[in-house]
Amino acid sequence: MDDDYYLSCEEDEEEKEEEEDDYDKDDNDQYEQAHRDESTKSTSQIITNESLVAAQKEVLVRVMELLTLKKSQARTLLIHYRWNVDKLLDVYSERGKESLFKTAGLTVFAHTSLSESRYSLRKKMTCEICMDDDLQSYTMTRMDCGHCFCNNCWKEHFTVKINEGMSKRITCMAHKCNAICDEDVVKKLVYPELAEKFDRFLVESYVDDNKRVKWCPSTPHCGNAIRREDDGGEVECSCGHQFCFSCLSESHSPCSCLMWKLWKKKCEDESETLNWITVHTRMCPKCSKAVQRSDGCNLMTCICGQHFCWLCGGATGVSHTWTTIDGHSCGKFKEEKVRQMERAKRDLKRYTHYYHQYRSHTDSSKQEFKLRESVREKVASLSEKTHKSEQKWASNGADLLFRSRKVLSYTYVFAFYMFGEELFKDEMSDEEREMKKILFENLQQQLIGYIERLSKTLNQPFDYYSSDELEKMNDETMRFGIVVDNLCKEMYECIENELLGPTVAGHNHSIAPYRSEGIEKAIEFGADMV
Template sequence: MSDISDDQNFLDDDVEDTMDEDSVYGYDENGDSDYAGNSDEEAVLDDYGDADDAFATQDMGQKRTFEVDFKSHTVASIESAQKEEVEHVASMFMIKDTDAAILLRHFGWNKERLIERYMDAPESVNLEAGVHEDPARPKLQRLAGFTCEVCYTSSDDEPSGKMETLALACGHRYCKDCYQQYMEQKIREEGESRRMQCMKEKCNLVIDEVTVGLVVEPATFDRYKILLNRTYVDDSSILRWCPAPNCELAVECHVSSKKLDKVVPSVKCDCGHPFCFGCGNAAHAPAVCPIVKLWLKKCEDDSETANWISANTKECPKCSSTIEKNGGCNHMTCRKCKHEWCWICSGPWTEHGNSWYNCNRYDEKSGSNARDSQAKSRASLERYLHYFNRFANHEQSAKLDRDLYGRTEKKMEEMQLTSDLTWIEVQFLKKAVDILTECRMTLKWTYCMAFYLVRNNMTELFEDNQRDLERAVEDLSEQLEKPIEKDNIPEMRQRVTDLTVYVQKRREILLADTANGFQEGRWEWNVAI
C-alpha cells in the first residue's frame, strides 16, 4: 500500500504549529485512530485561516529546545571573515597583513591563543610560525651576474643578460622559474597552501599569499586561494563545509565537541542539505553523535546479518505467500488471502490502532532467561535484529518516497484538472511528502538510540512518543497512497492537511522531550560513550 522517497531529505522549514494536537487528529480511549470531525476541521481553519497556511515555512524566530543556531557562509563571506581577523591582528601588533595571516594560520585561526603567545614572546612565535620581521615585501628583481643554485641557469644565458629572480625576507634568492615550478607542485600536487616554505634547505620562512600571486599562473593562484579557504574552515571549530555534492557553502555553528553527548547539532545548509554539524553525517536526531558512531560501526560489523534482514520479501503470516514490499507504507494486504498485516512485526494490522500496539517496543523478557553463552548470544542477536530491522525499514521507506514523490506530482496535476484548485493550493500534497520523509528519518534514528538505552521508565516514555509518531506516519503514508476521487477532493485535502500538521507535531514532541532528557540527564546508556 505504499511507496516512499530517497535518502535525500526533502526538508522544508519546520511547520509553525500552535494548535492542540488532539484538535487535528487523535486517538480515542481504545487507541483507535479518529480523524477530526467537522467542528475540529473548522477549528483548524480558524487557527490557520486556510489549509495551506498550516504549512507556512517562515521561521517566526522562536527556537525549539531541540534546535541549534546556525548560519551558512559563502566563499565571499569566508574570505571577508579571514580579512577581518588578519586586519585586527596586523593593527594590534603593527605588522604586515601577510605576516598576520601566516601567524593566524599557524595557530589554526585561534586568535586568542595567538595573542596570548605573541604578547609573551614575539620573536619565538615568529620563528616558530616562519615569519621574518621585515617591513619590505618580497618582489621580483632582474639581476645581472646571477646563477640560480637550483637549476644552475645563469643570467648570462638570457638575451638581456639579466634573470628574473625572487628572494624572501631571509635573503635566499632563486630564479623565478624554479620558484614557480616549486610552488605549482606544492599547490597542485600536494595541496599545500598554509606552509609553503623557502626553497633553501632548513629555512622555515613561509611564503605569503602576495608573493605566491607574483609567481604562479592565475589558474594556480585561484586553486591556492581555494585551499586557503578550505584550511580556514577545516581549522575552525565553529565552521564545517556542507557535505552535499557540488555545494561550496560552509555552515557556522557554536556547539562545541564537548557537548556532543548532550546536544544533537542538526543544521541545514542554504543549499537545502540537512546534516549533523558534530560528525558531518546525515542528520540523525534524536540520537547523539557518540551513539550514532557506535551503531554504524555495529551495523558495519554485522553486515552479513544486515544483508539478510534487509531482504525485500516476506511471507504472509496467514497463507505463507511470498510478498514483495514496493512502497513505504507498512500496512500490507495479501493479494491471495486478503490478510492485512504489518510488514515490521508481521502482526495483524487491526492491532496497530489500539492502546496495546507495541510494534516499536522490544520485549526484553524474551531474552531475560538466557542461561548459557549460546542462549545469551542468540538473545543478543535477536535484540539487535529487532532494532536494526526497524532502523533499516524506515531508511528503505524513505528511499521509496522517490516514487511517491513522482506520483504526488501527477496527483497534483490531476487535482488541478478535476477541481477548481490552483497549483499553489495543491502544494499541500508535496508538503505532506516532505514532512513524511523527514519523520521517517527521525524514526530511523530513534531505533538507534533505543538500542543503547537502559530499560527504565524514561525509556518507556521515549518509546511511547516513538510509537505515537510511527503510528501517525503510517496513517499519513496510507492516506497519500489512496487514489483521488473527484467528489472527495475537499475532504481529502483537509484530511491530508490535518494529518500532516499532526505528524509534524508528534515529531516535535518526540525531539523536544528527547532534547530535554539530555539536558536533565534522564537517559542512561548500556554502553560507555
C-alpha cells in the first residue's frame, strides 16, 4: 500500500485501540520512533544563523581533504563553482588540478618561496601602484600570483572592494591579473570591523551563491536558509513559511512557476484596468477624458459638453435616436476597432471569472487556516476533559482541508493558462481544449463538493460532543478526507498525463508534486547525522 493518507488513517486506528487498551508506553515509543524515522527522511534542512558556519565547514573540509588544500583555497574554489562539489570534482578529474585552479583564479605553486631571496637582497623596494621607491620588504605583500605591492595600496584596494560588496572574489591589483587574493591576507591587512564584514560575506556566500541553498523568503525574514537535495519542489521553513524552492514565491502548486509569475503580474498589472477602460469607456474627441457609458445609448456626452459617438468615437451633434445620431454615419467606423473591443471584453470576462474563483477559495483557505488552530485547541481541551489521548484524526483532517483548499485555489490559476491562449494557443484544437477543460472542471467540481463537506464537518463544536457524536464525526472526517486526498491526486495526474504532458510547452512547466502528508517540512541542519 503506497497511499500515505491510508497509512495515517491506520495510525489513527491504532491510536483508538490504544485508548481502549490500557495506555501502553512501549507502543507509544514505537509510534514516536516511526514518526522520527519518517521525519529524518526529509531532503531539506534548515540552516540557522548559528549552523551556517558548520554547514559551510562540512563542505569546505570535504574539499580540503579530497584535494589537500588550505581552507582559503577550498573556499575560493567553492565560490567559483557555486558550492557545487560534484562539478568541482568533475573538473578536477577531467582537466586536472592546474586547470581547476586556474579557472577559479588560484595559483598552484605560490610564488613566495620562489622569489623571496631576490627581493630580500635589495634593501629598498618600489610599489608599482603608488610609486613609493623607499619601501622595506616587510611593508610589502606578495600574493600567490607573484604580484607584490605595498601594504597601504593593498589595504586601500581591499577596503574599496569590501565596501562595494564585491568581497567574495577580490582580484589582484596588477593589470590583467585575475588571481583571487588570499582571504587570510585580506583579513590581516584591513581594519578589524571590515575583516568581520568580509568574513560574513564569505560565510553567506554559502547561501548566496549556492543553487542548493536559499534564504527563506519570509517577511520579516526569519534568518534561516534552507538546503535542499532535490531540485525545485515546495518546502516549509521552521518559521512556518511555505514556499516554492524554484522561484521563492509562496507555494503555488499545481500552478507552475511561470504561470504563477504571469498571474501575479496580471493581478497587479494595469493591463486589466486598461481592459476595463477599453470595454467601458471612450475617449472624448475634444478634451481626451475617458467617458463611461451609462446606458445602452450610442450618444456619449462628455462633461466638457462635447457629444460623440460610442461606436467610432467621432464628434457628433446632440440630436439622436436609440440607434442613430443625426448627421452622423460612423464614417471612421472600423471593423478592427470593434473586434479589438470585443476581444478586450471577452478577455476581461474570462479573467474575472477565474480571478473570482481563485479569490474565493483563497479567502476560504485563510478561514481554514484559523479553523486549523481552533481544531487543535478543541482537540487539546477534549483530551484534557476526557483524560484520553488526542483525537489526531481531527487535526489531521484540518491539515488536509487547509492544504487541499490551497491546491484548489491554485487550480484556477492553472486552468486560466492551460485553457487560455497565452501559453498553449497552438497546442490543441478548440474541440480538444474544450473536452479537456470539461474533464478538468469536472474534477474541480467534485473536489469543491468534498472540500466543502470536510469543512462543514470540521466546523462542528466537537469539544462538547459525546463519544457517539465524536465517533460519527470521526467517520465522516475520514470518509471525506480520503475522497479529497484521492481527488487531489487525480487532479495532479490529470495535469501531468492529460494536460501538460502531451503539449510541447508543457516541458517549461514543472509542477511541485502533491504530497498527502503536506508540504515537506525542512529539518534542523545536522539532525539527520545524529
